[in-house]
Amino acid sequence: MSDRTVREPERIVTAHRQTEGGGFIVRRPLPTRGLEHADPFLLLDEMGPVDYAPGEAVGAPDHPHRGFETVTYMLEGEFEHEDSAGHRGVIRAGDVQWMTAGAGIVHSEMPAAHIRRDGGRVHGFQLWVNLPARLKMTRPRYQEVPAAAIPEATSADGRARVRVIAGQALGVSAAIDTLTPIVYQDWTLQEGADVRLPLPEDHAVLVYVFQGSVALGDSGTAVRDGQAALLGQGAAMRLRGLPGGGRLLLLAGVPLREPVARYGPFVMNTVDELAQALADHRSGRLGEITRTAVVGRLGGAP
Ligand code: FE
Numbered sequence: 001m002s003d004r005t006v007r008e009p010e011r012i013v014t015a016h017r018q019t020e021g022g023g024f025i026v027r028r029p030l031p032t033r034g035l036e037h038a039d040p041f042l043l044l045d046e047m048g049p050v051d052y053a054p055g056e057a058v059g060a061p062d063h064p065h066r067g068f069e070t071v072t073y074m075l076e077g078e079f080e081h082e083d084s085a086g087h088r089g090v091i092r093a094g095d096v097q098w099m100t101a102g103a104g105i106v107h108s109e110m111p112a113a114h115i116r117r118d119g120g121r122v123h124g125f126q127l128w129v130n131l132p133a134r135l136k137m138t139r140p141r142y143q144e145v146p147a148a149a150i151p152e153a154t155s156a157d158g159r160a161r162v163r164v165i166a167g168q169a170l171g172v173s174a175a176i177d178t179l180t181p182i183v184y185q186d187w188t189l190q191e192g193a194d195v196r197l198p199l200p201e202d203h204a205v206l207v208y209v210f211q212g213s214v215a216l217g218d219s220g221t222a223v224r225d226g227q228a229a230l231l232g233q234g235a236a237m238r239l240r241g242l243p244g245g246g247r248l249l250l251l252a253g254v255p256l257r258e259p260v261a262r263y264g265p266f267v268m269n270t271v272d273e274l275a276q277a278l279a280d281h282r283s284g285r286l287g288e289i290t291r292t293a294v295v296g297r298l299g300g301a302p
Pocket of ligand 1: 060063065070107109
């Protein structure tokens with residue numbers, strides 16, 4: 001492979017801080033000023049790391065989604081999830097939940113009851129992956145992958161480590177099945193790490209550094225904590241570790257190149273489809289969460 005095929009950073013932006021859900025602060029590299037779109041990705045939020053005091057932790061109570069997928073990846077702490085289809089679960093440190101909202105779902109995403117009550121640390125990510133028109137009204141689906149089932153690999157020199165949530169790297173393949181071709185990887189690079197990774201040329205590639213700093217491309221362009229880089233064309237990418245090391249999310253996918261009509265938790269192709277989503281939600285067609293059992297489980301008053 002010629003050096004000319006290595007992707008170089010085309011645009012580097014700094015994540016802004018934003019209040020989400022019930023009032024929790026996120027770092028948001030996408031969308032942000034200078035990076036409004038990264039088709040097929042719609043949004044990337046880093047929750048925390050934050051140390052909540054007792055009674056302080058907030059999440060995102062009941063809200064709907066239609067037309068795309070939400071991917072939750074926890075690094076520390078626990079999130080409880082429940083939805084209008086009766087699905088309920090806990091996403092623990094290192095776990096991934098890949099939720100295809102498709103035709104629609106109402107769900108809540110909250111720090112675990114013990115964190116809300118006693119306080120604790122929360123750190124994680126939520127990524128929104130757009131769905132093509134032909135899949136926007138697909139049946140909702142969950143893939144929940146516990147930390148132990150997420151393949152990990154280390155480079156021959158031991159300086160680069162990767163958790164492969166989607167796609168392939170260093171000879172390992174993800175456990176998750178994606179509806180469209182998606183790469184989602186968590187890379188930890190020590191100083192001196194130097195990894196060349198083939199990536200299909202038709203993929204758009206986004207890198208978000210959330211710890212330390214890394215060098216990208218043959219140019220060795222430094223990207224620091226809280227910065228995202230959109231890479232240019234090429235058949236491969238190059239990641240190098242800088243003094244102090246760094247950690248990043250690598251996201252790649254084939255752009256859908258379809259019109260995007262977006263309103264809050266709904267992402268469709270046309271304004272009419274958005275109006276339909278709102279109408280369906282208002283008339284209860286996306287469902288609601290039944291909570292009788294939950295009150296008992298959390299020990300709250302009836
Ligand atoms: Fe949500």
